[in-house]
Amino acid sequence: MSRTATASLLPEVEAFLDREHGLIVGAGRPAASDGGLIDVHNPATGRRISRVAAGTAADVDAAVAAARGALPVWNGLAPAERANLLWRLGEEIERRAVELGQLDTLDNGKPTSESATLDVPLCASLFKYYAGWATKIEGETITPSGGGAFHVYTRREPVGVVGAIIPWNFPLLMVGYKLGPALAAGNTVVLKPAEQTPLSALRLVELALEIGFPPGVVNVVTGDGEGAGAPLSGHLDVDKITFTGENATGQKILEASKGNMKRLSLELGGKSPSLVFEDADLQAAIDGTFGAVYFNQGQCCIAGARVFVHRSVYEPFLAGLAEKVRGIRLGDGLDPRTTMGPLVSREQQERVSGMIAAGVGEGATAVVGGGTVQLPGLADGYFVQPTLFTDVERDMTIMRREIFGPVGMVGAFDTEEEAVTLANDTQFGLASGIWTRDVKRTHRVAAQIKAGVVWSNTYGMFDVAVPYGGFKASGYGKELGREALDPYLQTKTVWIDLS
Ligand code: ADP
Numbered sequence: 001m002s003r004t005a006t007a008s009l010l011p012e013v014e015a016f017l018d019r020e021h022g023l024i025v026g027a028g029r030p031a032a033s034d035g036g037l038i039d040v041h042n043p044a045t046g047r048r049i050s051r052v053a054a055g056t057a058a059d060v061d062a063a064v065a066a067a068r069g070a071l072p073v074w075n076g077l078a079p080a081e082r083a084n085l086l087w088r089l090g091e092e093i094e095r096r097a098v099e100l101g102q103l104d105t106l107d108n109g110k111p112t113s114e115s116a117t118l119d120v121p122l123c124a125s126l127f128k129y130y131a132g133w134a135t136k137i138e139g140e141t142i143t144p145s146g147g148g149a150f151h152v153y154t155r156r157e158p159v160g161v162v163g164a165i166i167p168w169n170f171p172l173l174m175v176g177y178k179l180g181p182a183l184a185a186g187n188t189v190v191l192k193p194a195e196q197t198p199l200s201a202l203r204l205v206e207l208a209l210e211i212g213f214p215p216g217v218v219n220v221v222t223g224d225g226e227g228a229g230a231p232l233s234g235h236l237d238v239d240k241i242t243f244t245g246e247n248a249t250g251q252k253i254l255e256a257s258k259g260n261m262k263r264l265s266l267e268l269g270g271k272s273p274s275l276v277f278e279d280a281d282l283q284a285a286i287d288g289t290f291g292a293v294y295f296n297q298g299q300c301c302i303a304g305a306r307v308f309v310h311r312s313v314y315e316p317f318l319a320g321l322a323e324k325v326r327g328i329r330l331g332d333g334l335d336p337r338t339t340m341g342p343l344v345s346r347e348q349q350e351r352v353s354g355m356i357a358a359g360v361g362e363g364a365t366a367v368v369g370g371g372t373v374q375l376p377g378l379a380d381g382y383f384v385q386p387t388l389f390t391d392v393e394r395d396m397t398i399m400r401r402e403i404f405g406p407v408g409m410v411g412a413f414d415t416e417e418e419a420v421t422l423a424n425d426t427q428f429g430l431a432s433g434i435w436t437r438d439v440k441r442t443h444r445v446a447a448q449i450k451a452g453v454v455w456s457n458t459y460g461m462f463d464v465a466v467p468y469g470g471f472k473a474s475g476y477g478k479e480l481g482r483e484a485l486d487p488y489l490q491t492k493t494v495w496i497d498l499s
Contacts (some may be wrong), residue, residue: 075158143214175201230252
């Protein structure tokens with residue numbers, strides 16, 4: 001059975017797909033305890049490409065025990081040895097960019113021009129960046145303000161066993177976001193990939209074991225949210241959950257984690273604004289906003305899908321953006337001509353199509369798209385028509401809810417004050433974009449926007465050294481940069497009376 005519609009796969013990818021995939025618990029590859037399997041589909045064709053184990057609570061128990069057992073081993077290594085392993089894993093990921101990129105494209109649908117050239121290198125750089133931090137985790141000596149003959153110092157200790165629950169929109173990259181800082185800080189991990197996209201995570205952890213990570217330092221329990229994610233987030237021997245995903249799931253994890261007061265990092269949804277002022281470089285704003293809305297099929301928590309434009313440049317901006325949306329070339333992500341792949345799953349295709357229908361039904365105007373699409377030769381793929389709306393009112397479904405698909409909306413504003421009010425008119429606070437040549441305005445508006453990231457004259461820039469994370473209902477616990485280490489460490493204070 002051919003797994004792809006258009007392109008041939010690397011032999012190592014074919015071999016990986018052909019294999020039985022168990023869980024990764026310690027050094028072993030057990031099947032799920034009840035023997036259940038989950039089908040993994042290629043979203044471009046709808047065909048099954050592999051099967052993975054459907055992990056259960058009993059499997060989570062075993063993986064947590066392996067992670068607990070590996071904690072003294074991992075912390076028994078010199079920091080430089082841990083750094084070396086993280087660095088080498090980064091190199092291995094770089095070396096296998098095409099292989100890992102193909103796996104993510106097959107699993108998620110995104111074009112290989114993105115998976116192999118953006119997701120994979122950024123994932124590798126995360127391991128290399130946090131390799132550097134493994135040798136720089138330091139406490140401090142403190143002189144008590146009340147004086148006295150005390151020697152007081154702090155130790156920065158790992159939190160312990162970390163449960164990492166990740167989504168399907170950046171399957172490989174999210175592994176790096178979680179594992180890089182968690183491992184550098186000395187924790188061990190049980191990783192729960194999304195049920196839609198488990199393949200590259202399994203491959204990455206296999207590679208980690210091959211290059212010498214001690215067994216149990218990273219374990220993988222594949223499976224769905226109820227079967228594997230919920231027992232992990234409720235497990236009394238897990239010290240922290242780091243989660244990226246939707247708000248409703250974040251709330252369940254918050255509930256489930258209260259039994260032992262787990263530490264939590266929650267990177268949740270967004271409904272980010274892009275503001276285009278009258279003095280902006282219009283073409284740059286069009287190009288940047290296009291990426292903000294449609295990159296990764298719009299399946300980005302940072303998607304800057306609410307676009308507000310100064311009335312004086314609204315018409316030319318809209319015309320320019322609409323032209324770019326019409327130019328999107330939908331197709332199989334493995335086809336180099338494709339600029340937008342399918343959505344990740346049938347469920348997601350139906351959900352986003354429902355949102356588009358709601359937009360039309362509630363009276364918004366679809367300037368581009370608005371309907372369904374069937375591609376020749378890919379009739380069973382999970383494609384959605386890229387759509388651009390105008391006339392979207394503040395209470396419409398598409399203005400309030402996160403869409404997580406290739407759907408943008410453009411509205412007009414008259415004053416800077418109005419633009420800021422529109423930008424902040426959401427429960428979320430993940431990211432935002434400001435397009436202007438006036439640097440005073442940039443600083444003024446950036447200070448007023450209630451979001452964790454403000455991009456000006458660019459959008460979606462990420463760097464391993466630069467912290468990222470949300471305000472408001474978009475969650476808490478920064479990722480990337482030095483700040484991302486903090487949620488994986490706890491400070492112990494030691495007082496010694498020297499009198
Ligand atoms: P989506 O609905 O878009 O798939 P989710 O937030 O549900 O987004 O998924 C993100 C991750 O959370 C996935 O790995 C998923 O399996 C997991 N998950 C889903 N439900 C739960 C739950 N109740 N407890 C823990 N993890 C869950």
